[in-house]
Amino acid sequence: MTTPLTEVLEGQHAAEIRRASRALLKEPLLLAHGARTDEFRLVRRHATELRDWFDRNTGWPLQIDTESARLRKIPGTPADATHPARETSRAAAPFSRRRYVLLCLTLAALERGESQIALGRLAEQVVVDTSDPQLAAAGIEFTLERRDERLDLAAVVKVLLHLGVLRRVAGDEDAYVSGAGDVLYDVERRVLAGLLATRRGPSLVQAAAFEERMSELAVETALESDELRFRATRHRLTRRLLDDPVLYYDELSDAELAYLTRQRAFLTSRITELTGLVAEVRAEGIAMVDPLDDLTDVRMPEQGTHGHITLLLAEHLATASTPVPVTELRRRVRELATEHGGFWSKSAREPGAEPELVEQALMKLASLGLIARTSEGIAPRPALARYAVGETVVLEAGAAAPRKAKK
Structure with missing residues (x-):
């Protein structure tokens, strides 16, 4: 029997939505040019459906224009430090505290600058900004006098190149680090403007402690009704199911656990429908398993x-x-x-x-x-x-394997 044309078209549509959503989850900033052009076109083609799904289920805004698609992801656990920014090199070393500071200062300098900038000029502006008394009091020092400082700045710039904020026109970062040359970049201002994914501007945050500052950056609107509170809970749980390797029940508040107990099938089926992730439900928690094994930044087991x-x-x-x-x-x-x-x-x-x-x-x-x-x-x-590795069982030739007891 032949498959009706409508079923074929619906299947193709669902497959495209799945590819587009997975592309956004893997790379929340997609550019119209470069290695992921095809994924960007898919996201733009299905922008309305994707925007509605993420807004309803996660509260993540999806902004799309002719040059880029930006899913403004906010983690379910804002203070989670287990997924740091990493170098774009093969070593993928995690960013140090100084590199995070340099990243913020570099973005600030680019925002104030022109559409083109040289790495040497950018470094000079960063040096001026690090002379701020508050940064000095926090132990942040950057003078460009040491090679490791130039390596840190080069690592930050390479991340911005990967994200598409900068586009190399001429030169090489390694030559700059060794003092043998400079690098010229085009600044993609529309991509730069879309990087920040906070609910409030950092300058408005008043808290002193780190976790409180992170919470203020991602603060939601006032939750004055049961409907708003339930929606906020649904957003937090869906974010964690999408982003976290495992959602453990003992990490949830009483209200979150009660909501998840009632709505578990609904939440997991919605995620499966969009992304193809499959829920593995255990007594201790839930893991959304990826049969295609490409929606992860950390793999185990791994060679080497x-x-x-x-x-x-x-x-x-x-x-x-x-x-x-x-x-x-x-x-x-x-x-x-x-x-x-x-x-x-x-x-x-x-x-x-x-x-x-x-x-x-x-x-x-x-x-x-x-x-x-x-x-x-x-x-x-x-x-x-x-x-865990179980006990070794040695069988005699021709003996049947022991049966497992049913649970």
């Missing part, structure tokens, strides 16, 4: 030395019933180097490498929601149990 060490430490932590001290994990890495060092890089086998190797592994496990850092040490979270 660091991926191997992370997997081995995950196996070790999965069997722990109490928090494990970091010193014990470092000792465990030394033991693993003796057993598996032949498969590791030379630097990972050197004495004294354990602290860095353990920290990199813990950062990955934390970003995946598999562990929690406590004052007593590293506590395994329920989802880590899938990396």
Whole structure:
């Protein structure tokens, strides 16, 4: 039997919506030119439906013009530090505190500047801005006299190149870092204007503590009715289901848990319909699993030395019933180097490498929601149990495998 034309067209439409939504979730800023032109065209073609879905279910505004599409994502947990900005290089090192400051000052300088700017001129403006007494009191210093400072600025600029805020006209950042040349950029002002994704301007935030400042940046309108409160709860939960690797019930407020208990099927089915993510519901929480395995910035397991060490430490932590001290994990890495060092890089086998190797592994496990850092040490979270290795069962030739007991 032939499939009716209407069903074919509806299937194509749904597939395009899914591709467009996944593209926005993976890269919330899409440009009309460059490597993701096709995704941008899809988003623009289905702008009305996408805008309505994100507004209704997450509260994330979607702004689209002829040059860019910007999904202004606000995380469900604003103070979450497990997904930092990273270098665009292969190492993908997380941004330091100074690089975050330089990023903000660079954006401010670009906003005040012209449509073209040289890296040397941009650096001079940043140096002037870092002389602000408040920054100096906070321990921020930037003079361009040291190579590591120029490397930090170059890393910030490369992120802006990746985002499309800057477009290189001539020159090379590595030459600038070594003092052998300069770089000229076009400033894409419309892209620059769309970067900020806050509910209020940073200059209006009055709180002193970090978490309070983050909350004020993302503050919602006054919730004066049950309908508004329910909508805000739906937005927070959907954001976390889309963004967080695992949504644990014990991290929710009583009101959020009650809402999720009643509306779980509705929330997860809406996400599945739009994105293709599949809900894995357990006693401790919910994970939206991606069958295509491309809607993540952190993968596990992963090839290479660091991926191997992370997997081995995950196996070790999965069997722990109490928090494990970091010193014990470092000792465990030394033991693993003796057993598996032949498969590791030379630097990972050197004495004294354990602290860095353990920290990199813990950062990955934390970003995946598999562990929690406590004052007593590293506590395994329920989802880590899938990396536990069971007891080895040796079967005689021709023997049947043991059956698992039904739960």
